Amino acid sequence: MGQMHVRAAQGSELESLRRRYLERGDLPEGGLSASVLRSWERCQRLGLEIGERGRPANTTxxxxxxxxxxxxxxxxxxxxxxxxxxxxxxxxxxxxxxxxxxxxxxxxxxxxxxxxxxxxxxxxxxxxxxxxxxxxxxxxxxxxxxxxxxxxxxxxxxxxxxxxxxxxxxxxxxxxxxxxxxxxxxxxxxxxxxxxxxxxxxxRLVERRMFESEHARHALFAFHNRPEGVGGLQEGLLAVDADGEIVAADRQARMLLGIEDRRIGRLGAFGNLFRSGFGTVISRAGRDPAALMELELRDGARMFARVRVSPAWSANAHAASSGRARVAQGQDPSRSARQRITLETLATGDAGLQFTLDRCAKVIGRKIPVLIQGESGSGKELLARACHNSGPRADGPFVAVNCAAIPEHLIESELFGYVGGAFTGARKEGAIGRIQQADGGTLFLDEIGDMPLAMQARLLRVLQERCVQPVGGSEPVAVDIALLCATHRNLGDLVRAGQFREDLYYRVNGLTAMLPPLRERTDLHQIVRRLIDGSSNHPEPRAITVDPSAMRLLEAYAWPGNIRQLQNVLEVALALLDAHEERILPEHLPEEVQGASPVTRVAAAAPASASAMSPATLPLRGRRPKDIDDAMIREALERFEGNLSAAARHLGVARNTLYRRMGCDY
CATH class of the missing domain: 3.30.450.40 (GAF domain)
Structure with missing residues (x-):
């Protein structure tokens, strides 16, 4: 702070130094950094005049x-x-x-x-x-x-x-x-x-996020020369493939290892840097993923490290013929890709989604319920599974219940179970309810906004007492569950309409995780690639691509069914490919994707998204983003003291939309 005070007090002296330098060429001694002096010299060589207003680039x-x-x-x-x-x-x-x-x-x-x-x-x-x-x-x-x-x-x-x-x-x-x-x-x-x-x-945060996203399919080796440095912003990151080859090193890693930029891309095998082979390190990490390992470099220096692997990397390592040990981390190789998904593997580069993933990562394991909101087909259950697989309960059960799909007269017995003979048609041995099945793991209540009021009261009691009483039973059974809920409806509106209990609303809404609709996401190319690679209709071993003309149609379409609809469209397109074809063309896409007007679709869909996803009252709900002018944005920012999230909710637009509007017009 003292340096700032000195510089503030020297404002007039700085002006004098600058003028002396320009008029007489005197290089000031002290008081100015070398970088400032070098910049002044460059500006003088460019012929810039201190009284200029700058030389605009005339960008449009x-x-x-x-x-x-x-x-x-x-x-x-x-x-x-x-x-x-x-x-x-x-x-x-x-x-x-x-x-x-x-x-x-x-x-x-x-x-x-x-x-x-x-x-x-x-x-x-x-x-x-x-x-x-x-x-x-x-x-x-x-x-x-x-x-x-x-x-x-x-x-x-x-x-x-x-x-x-x-x-x-x-x-x-x-x-x-x-x-x-x-x-x-x-x-x-x-x-x-x-x-x-x-x-x-x-x-450092930006570079780290970009590195982790780019190398989501690689093992990430985080290390530092001090144990307390591992896990912080000063740790270095190496990306290592399933064969133990170092494919990338971030800037902090290069500094810790003394690697020059010109050597990037030529780092070779993990064993070229460390005395321990990568297979040995992976095996140690598999036994205790949270353990801090002490490793020796080839030059004798010591580093402390942890290894993080994604399910995608684990699958690659399992399939590799190298025979190296595989880090299971509680993942059964027979599980589907959906079950193995984590918050890390969901990251595909969209800022709005990444914001939600980061918030979820901070509350996992902290006994904070998460309420996932988003349109139908936007991936609410996928996010719930990722939260489960990324937390301390990953080895426990994940029990999903769609509250809108169970008939009202069966939902009580489905959730709470029943004892033998509790009602006509009940099995004589009884049945364990879905809540009790989730003991030790995660209970995911999808479309909780459609749960009948009577069941809401019973669920509230379970959440308060952490006990469940089966239908017809007299003894409560203790349960230990993490709770995740999802809905495409506005629970705040349902509370005000008397259709959802206010006390339950505050119980389930610990953290609201907003999933952006597909039409507002910026990572469509990455989503398409992942859906194609993971499709059961993928004609192995061909590498299937999407023709640019077909991709433009996918980009223009409004996707009212979101990712679920996109997946169905791509499944059909892959099935329509002939044996010799390796590229999805416009003719492989449904007519509705080929022929609809993108302007009409997007304009009509955006307000519905804002209405469905916003948990608060939206005074401006129903307006299209293009109808919101600069004055309205300024007023909202001033009203909410610069809080972008609150301003976006008030305006009834997605936060990404507000970012874009500020970036272009404000």
């Missing part, structure tokens, strides 16, 4: 949209991180910005008052902040320096930008390619002491 809205498409993966993984960073600096007169490798700002989120002031110097999505166009600034400098940079007030080369204080850090992929920069900017009169540290932390 179309240019911005193309740039956002090119950087879709970066945007998807950075969106949630940016919101997290903004929560740390809320009401400080600041904003968080994401720029691509050229310096073009792709997305921004911040205090409405500062966002307005920043727009006066074009610090907003769609503007280029490369050094050659905006002079010395944190985004432009960090992209050239390839290192974190902080630019305070008059350290900006152009006088008009002296009202800012900016901290930025570069973002790299696992191959060392520069992807862009994450920046935190604010009013130079209100400098914050830890913004550069926050920017670096944010970049």
């Amino acid at each position: 809205r179309a240019d911005l949209m193309l740039a956002r498409e090119r950087n879709a993966t970066l945007l998807n993984h950075a969106g949630g991180v940016m919101e997290h960073l903004y929560e740390q600096i809320r009401a400080s007169g600041s904003m968080v910005l994401l720029a691509d490798a050229s310096g073009l700002i792709l997305h921004g989120i911040g205090d409405p008052s500062f966002v307005d002031r920043a727009s006066r110097v074009a610090l907003q999505p769609g503007a280029s902040w490369s050094e050659c166009q905006r002079g010395t600034n944190a985004i432009g400098a960090t992209l050239i320096e390839r290192a974190p940079v902080e630019i305070f007030g008059a350290e900006h080369y152009l006088e008009c930008n002296g009202v800012l204080t900016c901290s930025a850090a570069p973002i790299f992929d696992s191959k060392g390619v520069l992807l862009g920069a994450l920046d935190i900017s604010g009013d130079h009169r209100k400098p914050q002491p830890h913004t550069l540290g926050l920017a670096r932390m944010g970049v």
